[in-house]
Amino acid sequence: MEKLVIATRRSQLALWQSEYVKSLLQEHYPDMQIELQEFVTKGDKILDVPLAKIGGKGLFTKELEVAMLEGTAHLAVHSLKDVPTQFEDGLQLAAVTKRFDPRDALLSNKYASIDDLPQGAIVGTTSLRRRMAIMMLRPDIVLKDLRGNINTRIAKLNAGEYDAIILAATGIQKLKIEHEVKYFAPISTDMMIPSMGQATLGIETTNDPKVLEIVKVLNDENAHIESTIERSFVDTLQGGCQVPIGVKATIIDENSIRVQAIVGLPDGSESISEDITVSIKDYEKAGRQLAQNFIDQGARELLDRAEKLAFK
Template sequence: MDKLVIATRRSQLALWQSEYIKAELKKFYPDMEVELQEFVTKGDKILDVPLAKIGGKGLFTKELEVAMLNGEAHLAVHSLKDVPTQFEDGLQLAAVTKRFDPRDAFLSNDYISLDELPQGAVVGTTSLRRRMALKLLRPDIELKDLRGNINTRIAKLNAGEYDAIILAATGIQKLGIEKEVKHFSPINTDVMIPSMGQATLGIETTTDPKIVEIVSVLNDKDAHIESTIERSFVDKLQGGCQVPIGVKATIIDENSIRVQAIVGMPDGSEYIEEDITADIEDFEVVGQNLAQTFIDQGAKELLERAEKVAFK
C-alpha cells in the first residue's frame, strides 16, 4: 500500500495526536505516504450544552467513522476515552498505543491544590465522573460547566471565571502548556479515578485486513491489557459519558493487575467503589467480572438514576 489517510478532528490536541501516529507509522513504513484529512465533529460544534445531555457516545468519532466507511480515510486517531465500546459494522479498534499520563489534573492561578481551595470555590468541569469525584472530596465547592478545547478552557480560567478547573493531564502535557497557568498539578488516581482509556490513543480502522495489519505495529501490549479491562467494565455496565464512571487498570508486575473503579451519582450522594487485584492472565474477563460485582450491588439502578438527574 502506497498511501494512508488519517481522519482527524481539527482541534490542536487531535492534530497533535494524529501527527504523532503519522510519525510512528513512518518509523515502520518510511516509504509510505501518510496524509491527514481534517473533519469537524458534532462534539466540536456544540459548545454550549454538556455532552452528556446530548448523548455523549460517539460525538467526537461519528464523522471520522463515516469518512472511513465512505473510503475517504483508512484510519482515525481518537482519545480512547471518547471511543464507544461498540462499533458500527465494518469498523473496529485495531490498535491502542502506549499510555501517556492517565491522571486528571488540577489547574489554578491562585491555589496549589484541591485541598487549598477556600469554602465555596468555583471549579470548572462538565465531566460527570469528575463532578462526582470533586463532590466526594470537597462537597462545599461550587461546580460550573466548562466546555471548549483545552486552550479555550484555560483561557476561561485565566479570565477569572473559575478558581480552578480540572482537565486530563495528558492533553496539557502533549501541548506543552503547563506554564500557561500558575499551578498545574496531576491528581493521584487513588484520589480521582480516571475514565476508561484515558491517556491512551485508539486507532480505529475499517475491517480491511490490509489496513488492520499495517496499524497493528502500533499496538502496545500493556495498554491493550489495561484498556481491555476498562472498556469491558464500562461495556458490561452499558455506561459512557452520560453517567459517572471511573475505571483504571494498572499492571503491577508480570503476574498481577490492579483495577480501581467507581460509579455513582453526579453529586456524590451515592456511590459504589472497588479496588481489586487480579491475575493478569485473566485480563479478558476481569472487567466483566468486576462490573458484575457492581451490578450485584445495584450499579445499574444507580446509574439509571444518575442519568435522569444529570444536568437538570
C-alpha cells in the first residue's frame, strides 16, 4: 500500500495522538505516504450538554467511522476510553498502543490535592464516574459541569470558574501543559478507578487485510491484555459512559493481573466494588467473570438507577 489515510478529530490532543501513531508507522514503513484527514465530530460541537444526555462517547467516533466505511480513510486513532465495546459491521478494533499514565488528575491553582480542598469547593467534571468517586471521597464538594477540549477546560479553571477540575492525566502530559496551572496532581487508582482503556490509543480499521497487516506493528501486548479485561467487563455489564463505571487492569508480573472495578450512583451514595488478582492466562475471560459477579450483586439494577439519575 503506497498511501495510508488516518482519520482523526481536530482537537489538539487528538492530533497529537494521530501524529504519534503516524510516527510509529513511518518507523516501520518509511516509504509509505501517510496523511491525516481531520474531522469535527458531533461530540466536539455540542459543548453545553453532558455526554450522557446526548448519546455517549460514540459521538466522538461516528464521523471517523463513516469515512472508513466510505473508503476515504483507512484507519482511525481514538482514545480507547471513547471507543464503544461494539462495532458496526465492517469495522473492528485492530490494535491498541502502549499505555500512558492511566490515572485521573486534579488541576488547581489553589489546592494541591483532593484532601486540601476546603468544604464546599467547586470542582469541575461532567464524567459520571469521576463524580461518583469524588462524592465518595468528599461528599461536601460542589460539582459543576465541565465540557470542552483540554485547553478550554484549563482556561475556565484559570478564569476562576472552579476551585479545581478533574481530567485524565495523560492528556495533560502528552501536550506538556502541566505548567499552565499551579498544581497538577495525578490521583491514585485506589482513590479514583479510571475508565476502561484510559491512556491507551485504539486503532480502528475496516476488515481490509492489507490495513490489518500494516497496523499489527502498533499493538502492545500488555495494553491488549489489560484493555481486553476492561472492555469485556463493561461490555458484559452493558454499560457505557451514560453510567458510572470504573475498571483498571494492571499487569503485576508474568503470572498475575490486578483488577480494580466499581459501579455505582453518580452521587456516590451506593456502589459495588472489587479489587482482585487474576491469573494472566485467564485474561480473556476475567472481565466477563468479574462483571457476572457484579451482576449477581445487583449491578445492572444499580446502573439502571444511575442512568435515570443522569438523565434527570
